[in-house]
Amino acid sequence: MQADRPRHVGARVQRVEDTRLLSGTARYIDDIRLPNMLHLSFVRAQYAHAKILEIDTDGLADLAYPTIVFTGKDTAGIAVTAHQDFPEMQFSEQPVLAEDKVRFVGEPVAAVLADDPYDAEDAAELVFIDYDPLTVVGTMAQARDPEMPAIFDNWKGNIFIERQMKGGDLDAAKAEAAHVIRRTFYNQRQTGVPMECRGVVAEYDQASRVLTVWTSTQIPHLVRTYICEELGLPESRVRVVAPDVGGGFGVKGQVFVEEVLVPWLAMKTGRPVKWIEDRREHMMASIHARDHEHTLEAYVSAEGRLLGLKADISVDVGAYSTYPFTAAGDPGMAAKVMPGPYDFQAYEATFRALATNKCPLGTYRGVARPSAVFSLERLMDEIAAELGMDPFEIRLKNVIRDFPYKNVLGFTYDPGSYAESLEKARDLLAADIAEAARSKASSDTRIGVGCALFIEQGAHGTPDFTRRRVPIETGYIAARVEMEPDGEVIVDVGLQNHGQGHETVMAQVAADVLGVDPSNVYVRQGDTLTTPYSVGTWGSRGGPLGGGAVHEASKILAEKLRAIAGHLLQTDKEKIVLYGGKAQVDGAEDRFIEIRKLCRIALRNVDQLPEGMIPGLEAAYSLDGSADGTYANALHAAVVEIDIKTGKMKLRRFLAVEDCGTILNPLIVDGQVRGGIVQGIGSAMLEHFIYDEECQPLSTSFADYLMPLATEIPNIEVHHIETPTPRTPLGAKGLGEGGAIGPAAAIANAVADALGISVLKTPLNGNEIWRLATAIREGE
Amino acid sequence: MRPTPFEYHRAESLDHALALLAEFGEEGRPLGGGQSLVPMMNLRLARPAHLVDINGLPLDFIEVEGDVLRVGALVRHERYLKEKVIGERFAAFHDAVQWIGHPTIRSRGTIGGSIAHADPSAELPAVAMLYGATIIARSANGERRIAADDFFLGAYMTALEAGEMVVAVEFPLPPAHSAGAFMEISERRSDFATVSVGAQITFSGGSITGARIVATGVELQPIRAIPAEEALSGKPLSACEARAAGRAFAEGIDPISDNVASSEYRRSLAAELTSRAVEKACQRALEAGQE
Amino acid sequence: MQEIELEVNGVRRRLSVEPRRLLADVLRQEFGLSGVHIGCAQGACGCCTVHIEGVPRLSCLTFAVQCDGASIRTVESIGGVRAEHLLQEAFRSEHGLQCGYCTPGYIMTLVPFVSRMVEEARMPEDEEIREAMSGNICRCTGYHGIVAAVRKAIGDQMAASGGANHAG
Incomplete structure (x- = not known):
C-alpha cells in the first residue's frame, strides 16, 4: 500500500548523533563529574603468577592528603564468575581485588581512592606488595602439559574445557577422499582497542536507596543484573547508564571486575567514585582476543569436492573466564562456524579453552570467526594449490547454491549470494589477477591476489544461546515506542550505540511505519531506567533485531493510529495510510487528518476515540532472532605488492562484495564494512599483543601495539548484493562484525599467491613477509 | 598515566637555563618540544623534579x-x-x-x-x-x-x-662533488625505523673518492658501516657495486633482535638499504653531473 | 601551584595550576571543554589535538604552565554547538565518524590543512590527505570517510570562497 512512496529505510540518511560528536558536546564516561567525587587508582599485579604474601599500605599515612585503600581482604567473596554448565568445565573466579594469588599482569590488587586523580595515582605507588612468584603457564603447549602446576587450586591441569562437535560420517568421507590435506594455522593475540578506554562512575543515593552506575559499556542491563546478583541489590533500585561510548568492538561487551568494584566502593565510602582506565591498563587488563591455533584436515575428492573436514581447535583464553560469554566462547564459536559457506556433510571438531597467565580473552569484533575463516579460507587455497586449481574455481565448485541449506551441524542457512559474490569479485579483479601472474617472473616485486569467502551468522535466537549453557541465555532485543500529544515519537530500545548510528537508523524505521519524519523521533538507549530489558549491542543484532523490534512496536502503534483515523474519517482503517505526517485515505489525498492531531486525541481528547478504545499511545515489542539466525555473506579480496628484498608489503587494493540483506542505511552499512575491514587489516599485518616468557606484557602502549594508520590503508571498495532474509521483519541480516572477519584470510591468501608458498600464521608484518620470501630472495 | 610532581622553570636566557640545570643536576631536564620526554613522564618512566622550559630561548636558528x-x-x-x-x-x-x-x-x-x-x-x-x-x-x-x-x-x-x-x-657543508640518500624500512610510515641507512659519497671524475654510511636498527645506537664505506672507495659512480658494499657491511654485524625484527631480518635490511641508499646517492651524483 | 593566564576559545582567564597538570586535563577540568579527549596520553593517537597559537598541538604532551599567555582553541570553537564548519559538515555527509571519540582531534588536525589547501587553491591527492592525518588514529571508520570529508571540505570551501579553480 505504501510501497510506491519514498521511504527513509534504505536511504542514505545522515546521522543525527554526529552534531554532538563533531561539536565536542557529546558526553563520554570521563565527562561525568559529580560533587564530592573520589578518584580511583589501581595497584595492579606486576607478576603473571604469584602468591600475595603481604600488602603494605602504611606509606599512605604519610601523605599530605587523605586517601582510602581497599584490598582483597575487604572485598573477599566478590568476584566475576562465568561458568559453562557442562561437567567438563573447570570453573574460575576472578575476585574484584586479588585475594591470595595474582594470575596475570595487570590484575587489580588494591584500590586507592583520593580526591584528585593525580594524587590517587601517586598514592597507589606507595602501596607495596610482597609476592612469592609461582611457575608461569605461558603458552598453549604449557597449558596442555599435565606436568605444569595448575593455575587454580582445585584444578586438574590448565584446560578450562575441551569438547567436541560433529555431524555426518567423517570416516566415510576420509575413505572416499582422493586427497587428504592437513595444515595448522595460527592467529596471534590481539585486542580491540577502542579509542576511549573503559571507565566507571558510581553514586549511591541513601535517600532513595538507588545506586546509579555510569559505565562505558555495550551491555547496560547485563551489567545491572550482574552487579545486583553479586552485591545483593534489587534491580529496581540500580540504574546503569552507558553514556556516549567511544568505541567498543566487543571489548566493552563483558562485565568487568571494575564494574562491580566501583559501585561497591561508592556504597562503602558513601561518596561518588570515579575510575577512568588509562591506556596502559586498557592494553594489559581489559580483554584480549584471538590467539587461536587450528589444525584442519580436509578430505577432498579427485575433482576438488570437499567431502569432509576434521578440526582441532585450541584457544589461549588467559587467566579467567569472562562474563557472559565465558572461556568457552571463542573455541566453541570457531568449531560452530568452521563449516562456512561450503556444501559438505561430514565434520568433526575438537575444541578446547586453555588457561594461561595472561589477560583473559573476551569478545572482539568477529569473535573467533576471523580465525575460523582464516583457517578455512587458507585451507581452500592450499587445496586449490595441491589440485592445481584456481582459488575461485575451487570455491565455486564447493559453494552452497541452494537455499535454505541445512549444514553439517544442523544449522539452516537463509538465502545468500555466495556464488554471485565470487563471480562478481573475479570480474572486478581480472586485471589484478593478470598482473599478479606476470609478476611471478620477478624476484624483486611480486603481486598477489587473495580472496576470502565467508558467512556471518548474526541475529541468532534463543536456542542458539541456550545450547551453549553459558550465562547469556538469550539474545532478544526489546523496544518501546511512545507518541506524545504533540506527535513526537520516543523510541526506547535495548541497544547501546558505540558508533553504529542507532539513533539515526531506529528513527528511520519508526518514521516509516508511523508516517512521520525521522527528525520527530527521539531514540533513547543505554539507560536501564528508560529502556526495556535487553542484552545490549553485540553479535550483529542491532539492525536486524533492534530495528526489527522498533518496527514491530511501531506497527502496533500505527495500527491504533489508523483505527482512530478511520473512525474520524469514517472509513475502514485498512484504507488509512500514514505518510508525511498525515493519516490519509488511500487514493483520496484530500481526506486526511494530521498524525499529531491523532496523538492529541489518543492522549488528551480521548472523548473522540472510537467507543471502547483504551487511551494512550505506547507499544512494546521484544524480538527474538530465529533459531539459526541470519547468515550475511561477503567476499573480501586483497591485492598486495611485496618487496621481496625488504619484506615491505603494500596493500594495493581491498574490496568487499557483501550481502547483508536489506540495507537500512547505505551510509552506515558502508561505514561498518570499511571500519571492520581496517581492523581486520590490522589483525592481518600489524597488531600483536606480545608477552615474554614470564608473561610480562610487552605491547602496552601505542608505540608497541601497532594499529593501522591512514597511510597504511587504501580506499576500501564496497560492492553490495541485497538478498533480504525472511527471518527478520525488515529483511536485514546482521552486519556489524563482518568487515573484521575476512581480511586476515584474504591478505594471507594474497601473500601465498604472490610468493607461491603456504602462509600459516599472522601477523604478516615486515619480518614475517621477509621470512616467507626467503626462497625467492635466495634463488636469485 | 600522569606525571609525578615537578617544579617548572621558564628559562629567561640561555645562561639562566644553564644555571638552573647546574643547580638541579640529575634532577633537572630541559623541556623543548616534549614529544619524547612528556610521554616518558606520563608513563612515569622519567621523573624529573625540575623542568627547565627552554622554548623561549633564541635557539631556533x-x-x-x-x-x-x-x-x-x-x-x-x-x-x-x-x-x-x-x-x-x-x-x-x-x-x-x-x-x-x-x-x-x-x-x-x-x-x-x-x-x-x-x-x-x-x-x-x-x-x-x-x-x-x-x-x-x-x-x-x-x-x-x-x-x-x-x-x-x-x-x-x-x-x-x-x-x-x-x-x-x-x-x-658537504663538498661540491658529493651526494647522499637516506632509506628506511618501518612497520608503518610514521614509526621509528626497523632499519635505516644513510649514505653520503664524495666523487671526482666519475668515481667515488669517499663514503660515509650510517645505519640504525643494527645496534642500540646508530653505527658507521665502515666495511661498506671502504668497499666503495674508487668505484665508478655508474657501477659502484652497491650490493657488494651492502654485503660487506652486513657480514660484519651481529644485529639486535627484538619483537619488531629478528637479527637476521635486520642484517638483511642493513645490506639491502645500504645498497639502495648508495645506488640512490650515485644516481643523484650522476644526475648532478649532467646538469 | 603556579599562576597562569590562558586565552581559551577567545576568553582570557587567570588560574592557578600545579605544574604537572597536562593541558588536556586543565582544559577539561577547569574550562569544562569536554571535546578534548585523551586516547593514549603518549602522543600516538591525536585525540587530544588542540590549537596553540593556531598550530595543532597534542594537549596530552603539553603542560598547562607552558601555555601561560597563549591563545588556545578547542573543537568547541570551530563550528559552534551545531558543528557548522564546512569540514564538520563534510564529516557528516561523508560519514567521517562513528563513535566520535577521535573526531575532535581529527577536526583540529585537519582544519588548518583544509585552509592551507584552499589558500594554495589545490586539491591534494589522497596520499597527501592520509599523510596529514597520520598522527591520528580512528578505530571505527577505516579512514575512508575522513579522507572523503577532507576532499569535500576543500572543494566546498574553494567554491564558497569563489575560487572555482580546482587545481591538481
Missing part, C-alpha cells in the same frame, strides 16, 4: 657560517623541508626528515630533543652521524663540542653530562 650549517636546538623538524640549503646540499637529511613521526610531532619536536633523547631508531641521530656533525653542548661550566660519532652511547644514552644541554648541531 638555521644558519650557514663558512663551511658549517648550524642548526639551533629548538629547530622543529618540519622546518628542514622548507630550508633551501637542506634541500640543495643535504639530500639525505631531507630524505630522512620525511620519515620522522607524523605532522603534529614534526611541527613540535626539536633537533635538540631528538639528539639528546637518543632513541635507538630515531632519524636525526643517524643524520648527525652521517654528516660527521658536531653536537654543541653547553653547561654552566662552558661549551663542549662532541663529535656525533662519540655522542651516542646506547639506547637513550649519550655523552651529555648532568647540567648539560644540546644548544646546536653543526653540520659541515
